[in-house]
Amino acid sequence: MKLPNGCGSITKLKGKRRNPYIVRITLGYKDDGTQIRKSIGYAPNSFKAMEILTDYFKNTFNIEYKDLTFKEVFEKWLPTQEKLVEQKLLSKSSITSYKNAFYNHCEKLHNKLLVNIKKNDIQDIVDQMTGSETLKKYVRHLCSKLFKFADEELDMPIKKNYALNVNIISEKKSTKHKAFENHEIQILWENISKFENIDTILIMIYTSLRPSELLNIKKENINLKEKYLIGGGKTKAGTDRIIPIHDKIYNLIKNRYEKSQNYLIERNNNKITYRYYLEYIWNPIIKSLGLNNTPHDCRHTFATKMDNANANKICTKLIIGHAIPDITDGIYTHKTLEDLRKEINKIN
Numbered sequence: 312m313k314l315p316n317g318c319g320s321i322t323k324l325k326g327k328r329r330n331p332y333i334v335r336i337t338l339g340y341k342d343d344g345t346q347i348r349k350s351i352g353y354a355p356n357s358f359k360a361m362e363i364l365t366d367y368f369k370n371t372f373n374i375e376y377k378d379l380t381f382k383e384v385f386e387k388w389l390p391t392q393e394k395l396v397e398q399k400l401l402s403k404s405s406i407t408s409y410k411n412a413f414y415n416h417c418e419k420l421h422n423k424l425l426v427n428i429k430k431n432d433i434q435d436i437v438d439q440m441t442g443s444e445t446l447k448k449y450v451r452h453l454c455s456k457l458f459k460f461a462d463e464e465l466d467m468p469i470k471k472n473y474a475l476n477v478n479i480i481s482e483k484k485s486t487k488h489k490a491f492e493n494h495e496i497q498i499l500w501e502n503i504s505k506f507e508n509i510d511t512i513l514i515m516i517y518t519s520l521r522p523s524e525l526l527n528i529k530k531e532n533i534n535l536k537e538k539y540l541i542g543g544g545k546t547k548a549g550t551d552r553i554i555p556i557h558d559k560i561y562n563l564i565k566n567r568y569e570k571s572q573n574y575l576i577e578r579n580n581n582k583i584t585y586r587y588y589l590e591y592i593w594n595p596i597i598k599s600l601g602l603n604n605t606p607h608d609c610r611h612t613f614a615t616k617m618d619n620a621n622a623n624k625i626c627t628k629l630i631i632g633h634a635i636p637d638i639t640d641g642i643y644t645h646k647t648l649e650d651l652r653k654e655i656n657k658i659n
Contacts, residue, residue, distance in 0.1 A: 319367070320348075321360040332360040336367065338470050347470050349462075376465045381428060381457065382421040384467075385413055388460045404523065407584065409456075412449040416440060420454075425461055428454075430473040437477055444479060451477045489608055490615040491516060493659075498600055506599070508592045510563040511576060515609035516616075517557040517658070519631045522593075522606040523585050528575040533568055539648055540564070540575075543632050552632045555652035616658040626654040 319336040330353035338347045351367050354360035379387075392409070395401035416436060420428060433454050437447045454474035462469040491499075499513055515525055524543050532541040538556040556564055564575065572580040578587070593606055610631070617627045630651060 319351075319364050321357060321364065323357075330355050332357055334360050334363045334367075336364075338468055376461070376467045377426060379425055379461070379465070379467065380422050381417070381425050384425050384457050384461050384465070385453075387465065388457055391460070391464075404585075407586075408446075408449045409453050411586075412446070412453045416446075416450050417453070425457065426468055426470075428473065430476045433474055433477045437479060447479045451479060489604070490612040491602075491604060491608060495602055495604075496612075498602070502600065506596050509596050510560075510567070511588075511592065512596065512609060514560050514563055515606065516612050517560045517655075518554050519610050519613040520554070521610055522588060526574070526576050526583060526585060526588060529573060530568060530571060530575065533564065533575065535561075535565055535568060537648065538652060552629065553648065553651065554630055555648060555655050557655050557658070613658075617654070620657040620659075622654040622657050623650070626651050630655060 319334065322333050322335070324331050324333055332354040333350060334352045334354065335348045335350050338349050340346055352360075352363040354363055389410075392401060392406055396403055396406055419436060420432060423432070433451065437450055440447050440450070451474050454477070455472055458469055458472040458474055461467040462472070496513075496516065499509060499516075502509055503513075511525065514520070515522065518525075518540075520528070520542060528540060528542045534540070535556075538561060540554050540556060541551055542554065543552045567575050571577045574582045576583060576588075589606065597604055614627070614631060617630075
């Protein structure tokens with residue numbers, strides 16, 4: 312159906328369809344003059360199609376939202392994501408990462424109209440970042456989500472999701488992780504009473520828990536009588552795994568358990584974030600002791616210690632949370648807690 316310029320178009324698609332009429336509007340034109348069109352609906356006949364088109368042009372969303380800034384769109388988008396967290400459809404850590412990307416890395420975009428943001432605007436931010444590849448991807452992903460939200464939910468005149476074309480150079484896999492040496496672990500033990508929270512480092516070394524996993528351990532998932540805790544995430548094999556409590560750290564966990572309210576690791580009876588842990592707990596302790604380790608080195612230390620102690624490999628995988636793909640190995644996944652406790656106590 313031929314309509315006046317600027318009024319959109321209605322086209323009947325080929326084939327047998329329930330709604331064969333597609334309704335589209337023109338957002339703009341490419342450099343070669345080709346129209347940039349957006350589909351706004353489908354209809355069973357031309358009359359219904361015209362209703363869709365008429366309703367669209369009566370809608371004031373385009374006028375109301377066309378001048379929204381990057382920051383304003385973010386503020387409209389964020390509550391929708393927080394609702395997903397409440398419904399347990401999105402993790403809290405993801406929200407934290409998006410906020411970090413917005414507040415700490417996208418300042419240059421805050422007051423820029425979203426409809427005017429192009430690939431180079433985002434590419435410049437990513438290229439100038441000194442953070443990890445993962446952090447750069449969160450910046451790109453955030454921008455992409457805002458473009459999509461503006462287009463689909465706010466009906467803003469978004470010509471293209473430019474974030475999808477932003478390039479991030481892949482980093483080589485880090486080789487910086489190293490196990491704590493025995494004398495370095497001894498230094499931690501010798502300073503157990505001098506530094507508050509130094510026990511968290513030892514707990515990670517003797518449990519294989521990632522820092523984020525440790526911070527998520529709830530009291531209700533700790534069994535002091537049977538000497539084990541339940542925790543872990545990230546992978547299917549690592550989620551809610553049973554981890555026996557090594558004899559060396561039993562009292563450390565017991566003391567934490569008796570003083571905490573809901574989580575094993577707390578600050579003023581509140582759960583702490585990984586960012587807080589890294590900046591205000593880990594870094595000060597490691598620097599003061601003259602060490603050069605990252606929190607993830609604890610997990611690497613555990614695996615190294617278990618290997619050096621010739622611990623049962625299946626037990627090690629179960630404790631660490633590694634998948635056991637071999638069907639034959641799968642038979643041995645019925646290890647008892649006593650088996651796991653025996654193997655973990657082989658390390659010193």
